[in-house]
Amino acid sequence: MRLIKTIPVIAILVFAFSGSIDAQCKAFAKKECLPELQPYTHDGNYHAAVLVEGEEAELYKTFYSDMEYRVSIVGESKLPAIEFKVLDINKNVLYSNKDKDFASTWDFKLQASQQLKIVVKVSSFNKPGDTPASGCVAIMFGFKMKK
Amino acid sequence: MDKKNRISSVVFLVFILAISLITGCKSGTKPPKEEQEVKLPENITEIKQDIDQAKKIFSALPSPLESAMLIKSAGANFDEKLLNPVSKQNNYVTSKSMALNLGVYTCDLSFASLYEQTNLLIPYMEAAKRMADGLGILQAIEKEDIDRLEENINNSEVIMDVVSQTFMNSNSYLSDNGQPATAATVLVGGWIEGLYISTQLVEMKDFNTNKLVGRIIDQKLSIDILVDLLNRSKGVPSIDELIVQVSKLKAVFDKIKITTGAVRPEYDQTSNSTVLKSEVTTDMTPETFLELSKIVAEIRNSFVN
Numbered sequence: 001m002r003l004i005k006t007i008p009v010i011a012i013l014v015f016a017f018s019g020s021i022d023a024q025c026k027a028f029a030k031k032e033c034l035p036e037l038q039p040y041t042h043d044g045n046y047h048a049a050v051l052v053e054g055e056e057a058e059l060y061k062t063f064y065s066d067m068e069y070r071v072s073i074v075g076e077s078k079l080p081a082i083e084f085k086v087l088d089i090n091k092n093v094l095y096s097n098k099d100k101d102f103a104s105t106w107d108f109k110l111q112a113s114q115q116l117k118i119v120v121k122v123s124s125f126n127k128p129g130d131t132p133a134s135g136c137v138a139i140m141f142g143f144k145m146k147k
Numbered sequence: 148m149d150k151k152n153r154i155s156s157v158v159f160l161v162f163i164l165a166i167s168l169i170t171g172c173k174s175g176t177k178p179p180k181e182e183q184e185v186k187l188p189e190n191i192t193e194i195k196q197d198i199d200q201a202k203k204i205f206s207a208l209p210s211p212l213e214s215a216m217l218i219k220s221a222g223a224n225f226d227e228k229l230l231n232p233v234s235k236q237n238n239y240v241t242s243k244s245m246a247l248n249l250g251v252y253t254c255d256l257s258f259a260s261l262y263e264q265t266n267l268l269i270p271y272m273e274a275a276k277r278m279a280d281g282l283g284i285l286q287a288i289e290k291e292d293i294d295r296l297e298e299n300i301n302n303s304e305v306i307m308d309v310v311s312q313t314f315m316n317s318n319s320y321l322s323d324n325g326q327p328a329t330a331a332t333v334l335v336g337g338w339i340e341g342l343y344i345s346t347q348l349v350e351m352k353d354f355n356t357n358k359l360v361g362r363i364i365d366q367k368l369s370i371d372i373l374v375d376l377l378n379r380s381k382g383v384p385s386i387d388e389l390i391v392q393v394s395k396l397k398a399v400f401d402k403i404k405i406t407t408g409a410v411r412p413e414y415d416q417t418s419n420s421t422v423l424k425s426e427v428t429t430d431m432t433p434e435t436f437l438e439l440s441k442i443v444a445e446i447r448n449s450f451v452n
Contacts, residue, residue, distance in 0.1 A: 025323070042308075044211065044213075044314035061206075061207035067220070088410040092410065107420035
């Protein structure tokens, strides 16, 4: 009987905890990722998720030839380096931040509009036996009209 | 079923619920396409291998602000008649119509702000706020945002910042609170409104020279992203209705040909940025454009009427 009374409490706590993680992720994205877009204008879209060491995320977006873009991809400090690659529709790698000391931003413009894929991966601390680190990773885009 | 088994069943159900709450309510994400057999790994290395196979997938449609910027960058003129009048805001009482028109009004607000139509900014911001409030989106658009807009009515940078912040507040709230279908509906409303304004601004006598035609063709690149976004909430009746409408639009976009050559990244030292060079050829006949305009207008009018 006591167990049955405890279960709803646990369920509520789990729900509240997951909501709190999401709120923290949004606060993190606003505080750490958004400022990196300056002097570009943030497009207003929000993409963030809690990722675990070794986990990957993919994002698909169309980029237009009339614009200049900055992508900002930032992970919480408790995570190892965040790798990201930008690929065209034929899976050719156009940019990898691994070659730029894991830079968190990349500025680019396009001769012709393209749909691109961005692959984000939380690298690994390579400590076998340890619990994998997890934390928020935010992806944001800024743009301005091409000069 | 005896008492012990009933308790075990309840414990199991709550465990499943807890796991699904933790893993299933993330914004803009979807589980791996193929379900895998559930197996408890024996060591941490196996857990890491499992994580390596997991993928979260985001689909990003152009935001209302970006859609409006594309119209302006093509050199189009502002036309207030194309906006959804704020007087209609009282008509939207269902969650679906409020979500669609949150996107529509945000796009109109973005369009007006980029063309410095200062007299329209506050009414459209208030209309967007009414939609967000109706959807229960807490703190999406606050009085301070409207005050900031009023105080900086001639400062386009601040205005764009306010618009982008309020839009982010809305879509992050919906995504973070387990309402991906509503978040997708807002994005669809904004995207269709941008496409509607674009198609209405093209006069057939300028079809071959109007730069906006190129930007409309470019939207073909986003139609699959849109379909994918909606398919993640398939089964929700309001989303299923949108899927039917968007499928008709996709059928017309499928008539447009886009051929893309290899993309070559080149670093431009003067701007400190990479230029993605490529040759693209596109082909859209005037007939296809007219068909596209007609379908877009039908869909948009179903959103606002």
